[in-house]
Amino acid sequence: MSTLTDRYVHAATRFVSAEDERTELALELRERIADTIDDLRARGLAEEQAEWQALSDLGDPLRLAAEYRGRPMQLIGPRYYFIWLRLLVTLLAIVPAAIGVIAALAAAGAREPAGDIIGTGISAALSVALQVAFWTTAVFAFIERAAPDGTEETAWSPEKLPELPDASERHRRNDLVASLVFITTMAALLVWQYVGSPFFDGETRLPILAPDLWPWRGGALLALLALEAGQALWLYRRGWTWPGAIANIAISLAFGGLLVWLFLTDRLLNPAFIEHVGWDQSWVDSATPFVVVATVAIVAWESIDALLKAGRRGRAVSS
Amino acid sequence: MDVDPSPDPVVAGHLQELRRGTVVLAALVALRTPGYGYALLESLNEHGIGVDANTLYPLLRRLEKQGLLTSEWNTDESRPRKFYRTSDEGDDLAATLIADWHRLDASLRHLTEETP
Known part of the structure; x- marks a missing residue:
């Protein structure tokens, strides 16, 4: 036996742990x-050529050994693929979302700046x-x-079928009305507290x-609310598309981020108002982590809701 | 080595599917007389059962694992060779497969006669 054959046999058998099986x-x-x-x-081939040709025909030794031994040549095969995926x-x-929120909560409790709180949450989630x-x-x-050959995938039954996505017109109109009422109220409150506040010094x-x-900054908040209203109309007309979901997430992030930043840098509440109603600044400070965490949550x-809805609709359309 | 070499990969794929089970049957029948891998490969191909070495060798191992073949190392000659022989279970399976083969043949003939 030449070294090439020896090397091939070694390559094909070296990972077989059982002595008997390896020898055989x-x-x-x-x-x-x-x-x-x-x-x-x-x-008519010469000795060396013949050996070269024979080994070439055998192909990759690891693959050959797997075929001989009936070992899987995929990481996860059809038996377990869908259980794994689900x-x-x-x-x-x-x-990740749950851990991200908890990490952000801990960072907020430690009075870290807004950027750090968001960064901590995102990196923990990732x-x-x-x-x-x-x-x-x-x-x-x-x-x-490890599972023996012939193990079947766990039985599937029709009761595992998901509900059909509820994309009815009525349902979407309700969503639209709720969004617009909420957005208008927020915008009205934002303007009213400035021009019509009932508190006087x-x-x-x-x-x-x-x-x-x-x-x-107030203008930016109003502009984001206007964008959100436009977004709600878009969703009503087109349903939950992926671009719609991404836009929704971007607007939510911008609004939440702006609010948290204003709150953490003491730019949100009017100090004169706090003083007037007799609040202590330390109360506001101790409420900070909860406000931040609630906003992040x-x-x-x-965001998750938007992705789930877009995903559901995507599947409903493609099926 | 292919009996009916076809340049069309779709046709070739379907032919391979159709012939896959016949290799098992042919091996079980041929190995009623003990034989080793390479000799079986040549005799099957001579008989027009086109089969590739990379298919046949792992197949023999699998059939042995399932108890349809038995094996024995023959060290009489200069080179040790693993001789396979069809077991009683393998014989029974071959009989079942042959019966089914004839049934399928008859069914297909009926079908083609009814739908000219």
């Missing part, structure tokens, strides 16, 4: 290679998502190899929010 496999391969070489030489999607939809994806896949890859009207919000919930 090596003997079988040597028999097959030698017989093939004999045949090729009988057809579990992974479910876990990714829930766990690293948890990676961990979830890796470990779920690793466990299923192991099961794929002597003759001076005291706005509840900081007066220097105007024109720019609402934005996260809205």
Whole structure:
């Protein structure tokens, strides 16, 4: 036997852990290679050429060994693919968002700046998502190899069918009306607290929010509310499309981010108003983490909801 | 080696599908007389059962694992060779497969006669 054949047999058998199986496999391969070489030489090939040709025809030794031993040549095969996929999607939809909110809550409790709180939440969510994806896949890859041959996929029954997406006209009109009422109320409150606040310091009207919000920051809040109203109309006309969902998330993030930033930098409430109603600044400070977390949670919930709705509609349309 | 080489990959794929089970049957029948891998490969191809070495060798191992073939190392000659022989179970399976083959043949003939 030449070194090339020896190397091939070694490459094909070195990962077979059971001694008996490895010896047997090596003997079988040597028999097959030698017989093939004999045949090729009988057809007129030189010794070296024949060996080269025989080994080329055998192909990748690891693949050959897997075929001989009936080992899976995929990470996760058809038996477990859909269980793996369902579990992974479910876990990714829930766990990273939950951990992200908890991490943001902890950061907010430690009085970190707004940017750091958001950054902590996002990076915690991302690293948890990676961990979830890796470990779920690793466990299923192991099961794929450990489960005996002929194990069937867990039984599926019709009761596992999802409900049809509710895309009825009435349902969407209700969503639109609710959104527009909410947005208009918010915008009205925003303007009213400035021009019509019921609080007075002597003759001076005291706005509840900081007066220097105007024109720019307050204007930005109003502009975002207007965008959200347009977005609600778009959703009513076109349903939950992916671009619609992305726009929805972008607007939510911008609105939430702006509010949190204003609140954390003490630019949101009017100090004169706080003083007038007799609040202590430390009360406002101690409420900060809860306001931040509530805002982050609402934005996260809205984003996930938008993605789920777009995903559901995408499947309903494509099916 | 193919009996009916076809340049069209779709046709080739369907032919391969149709012939896949016949290799098992042919091997079970041929190995009533003990034989080793390469000899079986050549004799099957001579008999017009087109089969590739990369299909046949793993198939023999699988049939042995299922108890349809038994094996024994022959060390009489200069090179040790693994000789396979069809077991009683393998014989029974071959009989079942042949019966089914004839039934399918008859069914297909009926079908083609009814739909000219």
